[in-house]
Amino acid sequence: MKKFKGTNRRNFMKGAAGVTALLSAAGTSSALAMGQSRGGSSKGYDFDEIYSRIGVNSVKWDNAIRRYGKDKITVPMGIADLDFRQHPAVVKALQNRATYDNYGYETLPSSYYDAIVNWNKDRYGIEVKREWIRNSAALKPGMISSMRGLNPAKGKVILQTPTYSGFKGAVSKAGMRVEMNPMKKIDGRWHMDLEDLAERLDYETKCLILCNPNNPSGECWTADELRALGDLCISRGVTVLADEIHCDYVNKGHKFVPYSSIGEKYAETSITYRSPSKTFGHANLKVAYFYTQNQDLMDATMIGGGHDAGCNAFGLIACQTAFEEGAEWVDDVAEYVDSNFDYLVEYVNTAGNLSGIEYSKPEGTYLAWLDCNGLMEKVSGPEQMRAYHDAQRDAGRRHSGLTREGCMGEWIVQNSGVQLNSGSSYGIGSDGFMRMNVAVPLSSLKTALDSLNTAIKKLG
Numbered sequence: 001m002k003k004f005k006g007t008n009r010r011n012f013m014k015g016a017a018g019v020t021a022l023l024s025a026a027g028t029s030s031a032l033a034m035g036q037s038r039g040g041s042s043k044g045y046d047f048d049e050i051y052s053r054i055g056v057n058s059v060k061w062d063n064a065i066r067r068y069g070k071d072k073i074t075v076p077m078g079i080a081d082l083d084f085r086q087h088p089a090v091v092k093a094l095q096n097r098a099t100y101d102n103y104g105y106e107t108l109p110s111s112y113y114d115a116i117v118n119w120n121k122d123r124y125g126i127e128v129k130r131e132w133i134r135n136s137a138a139l140k141p142g143m144i145s146s147m148r149g150l151n152p153a154k155g156k157v158i159l160q161t162p163t164y165s166g167f168k169g170a171v172s173k174a175g176m177r178v179e180m181n182p183m184k185k186i187d188g189r190w191h192m193d194l195e196d197l198a199e200r201l202d203y204e205t206k207c208l209i210l211c212n213p214n215n216p217s218g219e220c221w222t223a224d225e226l227r228a229l230g231d232l233c234i235s236r237g238v239t240v241l242a243d244e245i246h247c248d249y250v251n252k253g254h255k256f257v258p259y260s261s262i263g264e265k266y267a268e269t270s271i272t273y274r275s276p277s278k279t280f281g282h283a284n285l286k287v288a289y290f291y292t293q294n295q296d297l298m299d300a301t302m303i304g305g306g307h308d309a310g311c312n313a314f315g316l317i318a319c320q321t322a323f324e325e326g327a328e329w330v331d332d333v334a335e336y337v338d339s340n341f342d343y344l345v346e347y348v349n350t351a352g353n354l355s356g357i358e359y360s361k362p363e364g365t366y367l368a369w370l371d372c373n374g375l376m377e378k379v380s381g382p383e384q385m386r387a388y389h390d391a392q393r394d395a396g397r398r399h400s401g402l403t404r405e406g407c408m409g410e411w412i413v414q415n416s417g418v419q420l421n422s423g424s425s426y427g428i429g430s431d432g433f434m435r436m437n438v439a440v441p442l443s444s445l446k447t448a449l450d451s452l453n454t455a456i457k458k459l460g
């Protein structure tokens with residue numbers, strides 16, 4: 001039986017039974033009611049635990065506290081990592097490695113590759129051959145090397161927006177220019193705009209970054225959508241760089257389709273980038289991998305792009321252990337996150353709550369892309385923008401975040417203590433949006449929403 005911080009599965013399930021009985025006696029099963037206490041829905045791991053990340057240079061927690069002060073921050077819900085404890089087997093493996101006190105150069109053992117191959121086979125049902133895989137210290141460095149090797153100098157790279165804010169920096173680090181292909185929001189879901197894309201794919205454009213599931217809006221692209229995109233890219237000689245870092249977080253009723261699985265010609269013209277960093281919370285262990293079956297694309301990345309496939313001794317152990325032992329844990333976290341989304345959706349859509357914010361449940365990721373246009377009208381008008389700019393100038397901050405969404409983000413922190421990511425950095429189509437990371441204990445989500453709701457109510 002798995003033990004975790006003084007508890008175990010049997011005790012957990014006993015607690016769960018009690019909570020379930022209470023809720024059914026009360027005659028309700030709504031997400032908001034479940035939210036009073038979720039108890040044992042997380043089979044054996046305590047994701048309800050408030051686990052402090054303060055004082056370890058956490059970007060999410062410590063940066064927010066440094067900027068706004070400890071008393072000001074209630075729940076930071078920005079950067080995409082997990083507020084849960086690490087998988088216990090990973091911690092143990094890292095502790096074991098640390099006791100061997102030499103950290104010189106090492107090669108990647110075949111067991112590391114086996115773990116990746118098996119994870120892909122067991123979890124996504126695909127064959128990824130060992131010789132197709134290369135290591136990377138993080139996802140972006142691999143992608144940057146591919147862009148450098150594949151695109152003409154200063155060429156264009158397509159981003160389908162709204163999409164992950166870090167892609168812009170990656171494209172410019174590769175020496176390329178961003179070309180945005182805005183998506184269309186139809187009935188609450190974002191759709192790729194292939195007509196617009198066709199017009200943008202010119203002789204200067206050799207790469208497109210696909211984000212699947214899409215950060216920030218959560219679409220898990222279907223095989224048909226991926227093939228339609230792939231057919232256009234193939235017809236124009238464009239390589240698809242498939243970022244699938246969020247692929248282990250898929251909500252009930254949806255499916256993740258790996259780009260390399262939709263057909264031979266798509267696999268031949270793409271490179272897939274993955275990492276355990278989102279899945280397991282390994283971002284600072286600096287380990288990621290990418291694969292392609294096409295040797296020319298691999299050569300372009302490794303030789304043309306000069307990719308450094310060096311590894312981090314701790315990162316590779318964490319990745320291997322997580323892939324070997326962590327499947328059930330990930331299922332549990334994903335289920336927990338899925339329930340958090342239910343809670344959030346029901347909260348936002350309860351009459352009188354969070355006026356000015358609209359939201360419906362996403363298909364995947366642990367990120368909520370909130371349409372806050374109604375709120376932005378109230379808190380980012382010309383006068384508030386003036387005051388915001390003056391305050392940022394006085395604090396010596398001169399950066400691209402001085403937007404209406406930035407101003408709204410500042411209002412939200414100052415008035416509720418909740419820190420979100422401003423939509424403005426996610427490209428065209430992001431006006432009035434804010435991103436909220438819901439991979440947090442349910443009680444933190446509840447505190448954040450109540451706090452934000454109280455602040456908004458005061459606006460009248």
Ligand SMILES: Cc1ncc(COP(=O)(O)O)c(C=O)c1O
Pocket residue numbers: 080137138139140141164166211215243245246275277283288
């Ligand atoms: C879609 C996507 N790709 C890449 C990254 C960053 O990955 P890494 O830190 O491994 O470069 C993130 C981080 O949030 C992301 O959401």
